[in-house]
Structures are given as C-alpha cells and as structure tokens.
Amino acid sequence: MAVTAVSGVANRPIPRLRRLEDERWLALTLLAPTAILLGLFIAYPFFEGVLLSLTNTRVGIEGGFVGLKNFEKVWNDSIFRTAVWNTFWYTGVTTVFKLALGLWLAILLNRHFRGKALVRAFILLPFIIPTVLSTFAWKWMFDPTFSVINWTLFQLGFITKRINWLGDPDLAMASIIVVNIWRGVPFFAISLLAGLQTISPELQEAAAIDGARPWQRFWYVTWPLLLPVTMVVVLFSVIQTFADFQLVYVMTGGGPANATHLFATYAYQIGIGTGLLSEGAAISLAMFPFLFLIVVVQLLYIRRVETR
Amino acid sequence: MAKTKRRSVLKLAGGTALGGMAGILATGRMPAFAQQRTVHWLKWVDFVPATDQMFRRELMPEAEKALGVKMNLETVNGNDLQPRITAAIQSGAGPDIIMAFNSFTHLYANSVVNVAAIAEEVGKREGGTFKYAQAICSDGKGMYMGMPWAVIGGMIAYRKSWFDDVGVTKFPETWQEYREAGKKLKAKGRPLGQTLGHTFGDAPGFSYPYLWSWGGKEVEADGKTVVLNSKETVESVKFMTGFWKDAHDEGGLAWDDTNNNRAFLSQTISATLNGASIYIESLRRPDQYKTEKGEFLNKDILHAPLPKGPAGQFGFHLLQSNMIMKYSRNQDAAKEFLKWLHQEANYRKFFESQKGFATPCTAKWENDPLWNVDPVMTPYKVAARLGQAIGNAGPPNAKAQEVLSKYIITDMYAKAVQGMPAEDAVKWADAELKKVYGT
Numbered sequence: 001m002a003v004t005a006v007s008g009v010a011n012r013p014i015p016r017l018r019r020l021e022d023e024r025w026l027a028l029t030l031l032a033p034t035a036i037l038l039g040l041f042i043a044y045p046f047f048e049g050v051l052l053s054l055t056n057t058r059v060g061i062e063g064g065f066v067g068l069k070n071f072e073k074v075w076n077d078s079i080f081r082t083a084v085w086n087t088f089w090y091t092g093v094t095t096v097f098k099l100a101l102g103l104w105l106a107i108l109l110n111r112h113f114r115g116k117a118l119v120r121a122f123i124l125l126p127f128i129i130p131t132v133l134s135t136f137a138w139k140w141m142f143d144p145t146f147s148v149i150n151w152t153l154f155q156l157g158f159i160t161k162r163i164n165w166l167g168d169p170d171l172a173m174a175s176i177i178v179v180n181i182w183r184g185v186p187f188f189a190i191s192l193l194a195g196l197q198t199i200s201p202e203l204q205e206a207a208a209i210d211g212a213r214p215w216q217r218f219w220y221v222t223w224p225l226l227l228p229v230t231m232v233v234v235l236f237s238v239i240q241t242f243a244d245f246q247l248v249y250v251m252t253g254g255g256p257a258n259a260t261h262l263f264a265t266y267a268y269q270i271g272i273g274t275g276l277l278s279e280g281a282a283i284s285l286a287m288f289p290f291l292f293l294i295v296v297v298q299l300l301y302i303r304r305v306e307t308r
Numbered sequence: 309m310a311k312t313k314r315r316s317v318l319k320l321a322g323g324t325a326l327g328g329m330a331g332i333l334a335t336g337r338m339p340a341f342a343q344q345r346t347v348h349w350l351k352w353v354d355f356v357p358a359t360d361q362m363f364r365r366e367l368m369p370e371a372e373k374a375l376g377v378k379m380n381l382e383t384v385n386g387n388d389l390q391p392r393i394t395a396a397i398q399s400g401a402g403p404d405i406i407m408a409f410n411s412f413t414h415l416y417a418n419s420v421v422n423v424a425a426i427a428e429e430v431g432k433r434e435g436g437t438f439k440y441a442q443a444i445c446s447d448g449k450g451m452y453m454g455m456p457w458a459v460i461g462g463m464i465a466y467r468k469s470w471f472d473d474v475g476v477t478k479f480p481e482t483w484q485e486y487r488e489a490g491k492k493l494k495a496k497g498r499p500l501g502q503t504l505g506h507t508f509g510d511a512p513g514f515s516y517p518y519l520w521s522w523g524g525k526e527v528e529a530d531g532k533t534v535v536l537n538s539k540e541t542v543e544s545v546k547f548m549t550g551f552w553k554d555a556h557d558e559g560g561l562a563w564d565d566t567n568n569n570r571a572f573l574s575q576t577i578s579a580t581l582n583g584a585s586i587y588i589e590s591l592r593r594p595d596q597y598k599t600e601k602g603e604f605l606n607k608d609i610l611h612a613p614l615p616k617g618p619a620g621q622f623g624f625h626l627l628q629s630n631m632i633m634k635y636s637r638n639q640d641a642a643k644e645f646l647k648w649l650h651q652e653a654n655y656r657k658f659f660e661s662q663k664g665f666a667t668p669c670t671a672k673w674e675n676d677p678l679w680n681v682d683p684v685m686t687p688y689k690v691a692a693r694l695g696q697a698i699g700n701a702g703p704p705n706a707k708a709q710e711v712l713s714k715y716i717i718t719d720m721y722a723k724a725v726q727g728m729p730a731e732d733a734v735k736w737a738d739a740e741l742k743k744v745y746g747t
Contacts, residue, residue: 058706060397060419060634077743078736079714144559145571167505167561169726255506255715256561257722272394273713275415275706 053282059275070282080283083261086173087287090262091241094180098237099230101181102188107218109189110196120190127186135250138179142166142251166252169259176251176260180241188233195229196222228305235298242291263287346378347638347645349630350403352386355460355585359661367657371648377641387508396633404636405646408629409508411698411709413445413453421632421639423646424452430650435671440695444704445629454629455646458658458666461625461691462513463611465572465586466579469599470498470608479612483521483547486615490555493578500555501577503563504722506715509626510565512698514581514614515718516624519544520700521617526711526741531702534745537738540619545721545730552725561722573597573605581614583626584665587684611687613694625695627669667691707745716740 019025053070057063074080109120126134141148142165153159166172199222207217245264248254254261254269261269263284271280354360360383368379382403384392389407396402397419408416427445431437441456442448466479474492476485490500503510519525523540527533552558557577560568568580573589580586590597590606597605613623632642648654659668660678664685667673669692679689699708711717720737724730 059394060416073743078740144557144562144567145574145576162559164559164561167559167563172562252562253506253564255719255722256504257719257726258715269713272391274710275394276710277394277398 049281049285052278053285055278057278059277063278066278070279071286074279074282074286079258079261080266080286082258083263083266083283084286086260087242087262089173090177090180090244091238093177094184094241095234095238097177097181098184098188099234101185102233103192103230105185105189106192106196107222109193120193123189124186126183127190131183131246132250134183135179135247138175138182139166139251142175167256169256172252172256172260176248179247179251180244183247184237184241187237191233192226192229195226199225228302231298231302231305235295235302238294238298239291242287242294345376345638345641346380347405347641348380348382348403349405349407349645350382350384350389350392351407351630352389352409352628353383354662355583356588356662356665359658362657362661367649367654370654371645375641375644375648377638377645379645397635400635402633402635404638404642405630405632407457408454408631410444410627411704411706411712413629413631414447414703414705415709416631417447417451417453417706419634420453421634421636421643422451422453423455423632423643424450426643426647426650427452427455429647430455431670434652434668434673437670438692438695440625440692440697441627441629441669443697444627448703454631455650456669457628457630458662458668459625459627459692459695460509460583460665461667461688462510462581462583462623463613463687463691464579465582465584465609465611467498467575468608468610469601470496470578479610480615483518483551483615483617487547487551487555490551490579494555498576498578499557501557501563501568501571501580502560503565503568504561504718504725505563506718507564509583510563510568510581511715511718512712513624513626515721516698516700517614517622517696518548518617518721519717520622520696521614521619522547523617523619525700526708526717527699527702527745529701531699531705531707532745532747534738534741534747536741537734541734542730544617545724545733548721549724549730561725575600575605584611584685584688587611588663588665610684613687613690621694622696623691623694624698625667625691627692627695627697628666664688710744711741714740714744716744 020029054065054067055063056066056069105123109116109123113119140146144162144164144167147162147165149165150159150162153163164171165175203221203225204217207221212220243264244262245268248260248262248265249268252260254265263286267280267283270276270283274280363381368381371377372379386409389409390412392402393406393408393412393416396406397416413420424446427437437456440459445454445456446452464479470493471477471479471489474489474496476489476492480486480489486500493499502514504515505511519541522544524536524538524544526536528535557571559571563571568577568582569586569589571577572580572582572586587606587609590604590609594604594606599605599608613621615621630646632639632646636642655668659666659673659676664678664682665688667688667690671693674689674693679686697704697708698712699705702708716737720733723736724733728736
C-alpha cells in the first residue's frame with residue numbers, strides 16, 4: 001500500500017510540488033519563514049510603536065489620536081535635547097576609539113606568536129560577559145567612595161583628592177565612554193581580524209618586494225581591502241551604540257542632572273517611570289531618522305566600494 | 309417531533325448544575341470547583357530580610373488556611389516594580405495585588421480596584437489614617453487606589469561621637485546649625501553624605517522636604533499654577549550650593565540609595581539621610597562594623613529628622629500601599645486577603661518583624677510599646693504623621709509623579725551645586741514643571 005503510494009507520487013508529481021520547480025515560487029517559500037519572523041518581531045512592534053507615538057496613551061488609559069503633538073513636546077524638552085547631544089557625542093567618540101583600538105589589536109593578533117589561540121579567546125571576554133554584570137563591576141571601580149582607580153592613583157602619588165568619576169557631568173560621560181569602548185573593542189578586533197585573514201599574504205609579499213615600507217603596505221594594500229568589512233562593522237556598532245541602554249542605566253541612571261541620558265534611557269524614564277507610553281515611544285522613534293540616515297549613507301558607501 | 313437546539317441543551321445543563329457551560333459563558337468565570345483561587349501578591353524585597361522570611365514561613369501559610377486560597381508571594385527589587393506594573397496593565401495579566409510606592413496609586417488609578425471599604429474600616433478601627441497616606445492612596449472623592457501599608461521613614465543617621473568631637477552635643481535643629489556642624493566635620497575629613505543623583509529613595513527624600521522647609525512649593529493648591537520660581541526657592545538653592553561645598557562629600561552627586569549606606573558603614577561620612585537600614589545592618593553584624601576606637605558602631609548611631617528651615621520642618625518618606633489590579637480575576641479573594649492581612653494580630657507580625665523600619669499609616673500604632681524597645685528607632689514613629697506628599701501645595705497626582713520621576717527638583721539642586729547660578733537653575737526647573745503641568 002505504502003509502496004504504491006510512493007511510486008504514484010514519483011510517477012506523477014502533484015501540481016503543488018511542481019510549482020516549486022519554478023524558481024520564483026521556491027524563493028518565496030524559502031524566504032517566508034524569515035519574512036514572517038521579521039514581520040512579527042520587528043515590523044509589527046515598529047508600526048505599533050509609530051501608532052503609539054501618535055496617540056496620548058498612558059499606562060492603563062487608551063489614548064486618542066493627537067498627531068505629532070508628542071514629537072512637538074519632546075522637541076521643546078530641554079532634557080531631550082541634552083539626550084540627543086549626549087547620544088551623538090557618546091556614539092561618535094566611542095566609535096572612533098573602538099575602530100582605532102580594534103584595528104590595532106586585529107593587526108597584532110594577525111601575527112604568529114605562541115599562545116595565539118588563547119589570547120584571541122581572552123580578547124573576546126568583555127564581549128562575552130553579560131553587559132549588566134560587567135557594568136556593575138565598572139560601577140564599583142568608579143565608585144565615588146571606594147573607587148579602586150582612585151585608590152591606585154592616590155597610592156602612586158598622582159592625586160591627593162578623590163576624583164568624582166560619576167558625580168561630575170564631564171567625567172561621568174567620559175566614564176561611560178570608557179566602559180563602552182572596553183566592551184566594544186573585542187567585536188571590532190575579532191571582525192577585523194577575520195577580514196585581515198581573507199587578504200592574501202602574497203599581495204603583502206609582492207608589495208614588500210617592490211620596496212613598500214610597512215606603513216605603505218598597510219595604507220595601499222591592507223586598508224583598501226579591509227574597508228568593506230570595516231564599514232559593516234562600524235555600521236553595526238553605530239546602531240548598537242546609538243540605542244545603548246543597559247550601560248548607562250546601570251552606571252548613572254542618566255544622572256548627574258541628566259548629563260548622561262541617552263535616547264533609550266530617557267525613553268525608558270518617560271515611558272515606564274512616568275507612564276507616558278506615547279511620549280516614551282516618540283522619544284525612541286526620534287532615533288529612527290538619525291539611524292536611518294547613517295545606515296543609508298554607509299550602505300551606499302559600501303556599495304560604491306564593492307562595485308569599484 | 310420537537311426540535312432540540314444545541315443552545316437549549318446548554319441552557320438546560322446550565323440551569324440544573326450551577327456552573328454549567330452557559331453559566332461560565334454568562335459570567336465569564338470558571339465554576340467554583342475549577343476556579344483557581346490563587347492570590348498573587350507582588351511586593352518589594354524588604355530591606356529587612358527577616359520580614360520576607362516571616363511572610364513565607366508564617367503569614368502566607370496562615371492566610372491559606374484562614375481564607376482557603378492559594379497564596380503566591382513574589383518579591384522584586386523596588387526599582388523593578390514599575391516595569392512590572394506597566395507590563396501587567398498593558399497586557400491585562402499579572403499579579404492580583406501589587407505594592408505601590410508613593411504616587412504610583414495616582415499614576416495607575418484607572419487600572420486598579422477601589423479598596424475604600426477596607427481602608428476606611430481599618431482607619432476607623434485604628435484611630436484614623438494619617439493625612440499623608442490619605443493624600444497618596446485616595447483621590448479625596450471616595451476612591452482608594454491603594455490600601456495604605458506602611459511608611460519607610462527617612463531620618464538622618466549620624467555618628468554621635470563625631471558630632472560630640474566638634475562640640476555639637478545636640479543634633480542641629482536648623483539648616484544653618486547643621487551646615488556649621490557639617491563644616492567642622494568636613495574639616496576633620498568626616499563630611500555629611502547626601503545623594504543628589506538619579507535614585508528613587510534618598511534623593512527626592514532629601515530635596516523635596518528641603519525645598520518645602522524654605523517655603524518653596526511646586527504648585528498652588530489648585531494643582532495647576534506652577535510657582536516654583538520664587539524668592540524662597542532661590543534662597544534654598546543658594547544656601548544649598550554653599551552648604552554642599554562647606555559640609556558635604558562631593559561624591560554624593562553620583563550616589564544611588566546604597567552608596568550612602570556603604571560610605572557610612574565604612575566611616576567616611578558622619579551623617580546621611582536614610583531609612584533605618586544602616587542602623588539595622590550594623591545591629592545585624594555588630595562584629596563587622598566597629599568604630600575607629602574598636603567599639604560597636606551601632607552604639608554610636610542616632611537618628612534625627614531633617615532640620616528646620618524658615619518655613620518649618622518636613623519629611624517626604626516612601627509610602628507603600630497595595631493595589632488590587634482591575635484585570636485580576638480574583639479581586640474578591642484579593643480583597644479578603646488584604647482585609648485579613650490588616651487584622652491587628654496579622655499586621656502586628658509584620659510590624660514587629662520590621663523593628664521600626666516601617667511606620668504604620670494609622671494613629672494607633674504610634675503609641676505601640678515597640679517604639680520604646682530601642683530608643684534609637686523612636687524618632688521613626690512620627691514618620692507617617694509628619695510626612696508630606698509631593699506636588700505641594702496641590703495633590704500628589706500623576707503630574708507630580710512625572711516631576712518626581714524626571715528628578716526635576718533634585719536636578720535643580722544638582723545643577724546649582726555643579727556651578728549653575730541659583731536663579732538659572734530655578735528658572736530651568738520652573739520651566740520644566742510648567743511643561744509637565746501644561747501651563
């Protein structure tokens with residue numbers, strides 16, 4: 001019975017399966033799971049967020065449509081403006097440092113030395129430890145009273161008074177930047193290392209034979225070939241840093257006096273802390289145009305580099 | 309032959325056996341035998357660990373026996389209550405009873421059940437509910453959004469011997485005296501400690517009463533007209549900047565609610581506004597905390613209320629209440645539980661386990677012998693009576709809560725301490741308040 005059924009199918013394929021022989025249908029079928037997942041968990045919440053930001057919904061109170069009023073209120077909010085400036089500054093500074101240090105580390109790790117595998121594994125540690133956990137450790141290191149950094153500087157005779165790491169607006173910003181760089185460098189280093197390994201050593205050798213110095217070899221051979229990878233890594237990092245939340249939330253809660261608020265932490269404070277869900281949604285959506293612009297510019301650049 | 313419709317069969321079944329299909333459909337409730345009579349109570353992790361232990365070991369099993377329900381007690385960090393409440397309300401599912409801090413009651417008023425009957429009964433029985441608790445838990449028009457639970461009083465914990473050392477044998481009564489004492493203490497490397505950071509308890513617990521004691525207020529009694537930018541407020545900010553430099557540990561700008569505890573226990577500060585947790589911790593582990601002279605630290609700690617200003621003496625303490633959520637399917641059981649919990653014998657178990665950390669919201673408990681057991685804790689007994697709610701002189705409504713959760717009052721002082729001229733800091737805060745109050 002079973003045998004006849006199988007042979008029947010083999011001899012005479014049912015039309016539904018034949019349809020998959022058409023590449024367009026096959027492509028659609030294979031894409032469907034991803035599309036459904038993206039739609040359900042990315043697109044749907046995003047549109048819900050957009051709708052929410054156009055109402056005056058509070059926690060437990062269904063709101064009515066108010067147009068762009070939330071965005072207007074947010075735009076005139078001095079704390080929001082501080083948060084915008086902070087986010088740009090935070091993202092800009094950390095990205096530059098992460099790229100420079102990550103590249104340097106990647107080039108060092110690309111050489112042959114004993115214990116290479118072990119060192120590469122260790123480099124990844126900051127990236128592997130859950131952010132909240134490592135940030136708590138940093139918080140202790142920057143503690144106003146018990147900072148181990150202060151203690152060390154004091155013992156070495158560099159300072160006579162405690163440095164108020166998280167209590168001074170500029171130092172607080174510097175502190176969270178340092179922690180973000182520490183956490184982000186491994187991602188850059190490992191990704192760029194992967195990029196470096198795709199570059200054929202023969203190119204380097206050929207350049208060396210032609211008399212190129214190490215710096216010239218880097219600038220004219222390595223860097224251009226590494227650029228596409230670099231751009232993708234920077235793109236990911238910028239998006240993540242721009243929307244960073246846990247690091248600031250744990251270290252400073254946005255203080256002192258809003259000096260370290262970012263988009264995400266301020267949106268949380270307004271949406272959850274104050275129950276103004278729609279306004280909180282408006283604040284997080286305000287990130288969107290900036291991020292969109294960054295993504296478009298970088299993607300265009302990557303395309304240009306790739307087609308060159 | 310008569311036709312029998314499916315619906316009429318269901319109806320028949322519903323009529324004969326109460327709780328049949330139609331009955332369930334009509335009432336939206338499960339029949340009694342299948343109904344889960346579980347009451348899920350979400351509260352903070354108590355700063356006095358003995359209390360939560362007592363709840364789990366004694367009160368919850370007793371409640372299950374007395375009420376015939378299954379109790380589910382869940383505890384989370386105080387800072388995590390709000391995200392949980394928001395998620396529960398928005399999804400329409402979650403704990404039946406949730407503990408509220410301060411004006412959460414007003415913020416979530418639309419999503420909770422009126423518990424006026426219980427609150428009024430307990431108030432009547434226990435000599436009246438204090439005004440502070442009434443303002444926070446009710447809307448003044450017969451609706452109680454939360455059942456007043458307790459006040460976690462904020463008092464200044466200070467080192468008696470260190471104050472004695474600089475010639476201050478009685479705790480300062482005014483801000484001016486406190487500043488002078490602090491100046492002498494700071495000169496000896498023993499500054500006062502106070503947070504002006506973004507943290508829920510100690511920061512507003514200091515900045516609001518401080519503002520009020522100078523005569524500053526957020527709004528008029530109408531709850532709309534913002535009047536923060538006043539001569540009194542500016543004076544308070546000016547005094548604060550000097551006070552900070554003269555007497556405070558300047559790390560306080562970054563402290564959260566735990567930093568001052570650690571600083572005090574490790575003897576780097578001489579006084580700080582605090583619930584009684586520093587003292588209780590020093591009692592719990594006496595051998596770990598000793599003074600520089602090798603004596604028990606807990607023998608050198610005393611408590612005092614925040615000093616007086618030109619306009620009087622105030623306190624803003626953490627008031628906790630329990631809200632029964634509207635989405636709950638066990639509202640009746642939840643009400644029964646709260647009623648049972650507030651019976652004197654049961655509430656007393658909680659009260660005594662706290663050893664004075666929590667002050668009840670009704671008058672009767674103020675004269676309880678517990679307050680005489682440890683004189684160091686006695687000052688806390690008036691916390692609920694002297695407390696004042698935020699949004700002064702208006703109601704502690706959702707707007708006032710918005711101002712609080714944006715830390716505007718605290719930041720006003722923080723900005724000035726960081727160098728902004730007092731007038732500008734007040735102007736900034738006043739403008740922010742006007743945006744919140746929509747005026």
